[in-house]
Amino acid sequence: MMFALIATAIVLVFAGSTFLEAPLNPREHPLGFLLFWIVCGWLTLAALLLGIFDLLMVKLEARKSERSLREKFVQSDNLERSTTRTVGSEHANRFGARKQSRLGK
Numbered sequence: 001m002m003f004a005l006i007a008t009a010i011v012l013v014f015a016g017s018t019f020l021e022a023p024l025n026p027r028e029h030p031l032g033f034l035l036f037w038i039v040c041g042w043l044t045l046a047a048l049l050l051g052i053f054d055l056l057m058v059k060l061e062a063r064k065s066e067r068s069l070r071e072k073f074v075q076s077d078n079l080e081r082s083t084t085r086t087v088g089s090e091h092a093n094r095f096g097a098r099k100q101s102r103l104g105k
Contacts, residue, residue, distance in 0.1 A: 002054070005047040012040045 016024055016036055026033040 002047050002050045005043050005050065009040055009043040009047065012036070012043070016040065 020036075023029065024033050024036050
C-alpha cells in the first residue's frame with residue numbers, strides 16, 4: 001500500500017512537472033492546479049503516516065518478542081536452578097548421611 005502511494009505521488013509529480021504543465025497552469029486553471037498539487041501532497045503525507053505507523057508497529061512487535069524471550073529465559077533459568085538445587089541437595093544429604101553414619105560408629 002505504501003509503495004503504491006509513493007509510486008503514484010512520484011508519477012503525479014513527474015506528470016505535473018512535464019507534460020501536464022500546460023493544463024495545470026495556475027493562471028489559466030487555478031482550481032485544477034490546486035486540486036492536483038493537494039492530491040500529490042495528500043498521497044505523500046499518507047505514505048509518510050503509513051511509514052511512521054509501520055515503524056511503531058515493528059517496534060511494538062520487537063518489544064513483545066523481547067519480553068517473551070526474557071520470560072522464557074527466566075523460566076528456563078529458574079527451572080535449571082531448581083533442578084540443580086534438588087540434585088545438589090540430594091547429593092549433599094546422601095554424603096552427609098554417610099559421613100554421620102561413619103562418625104556414629
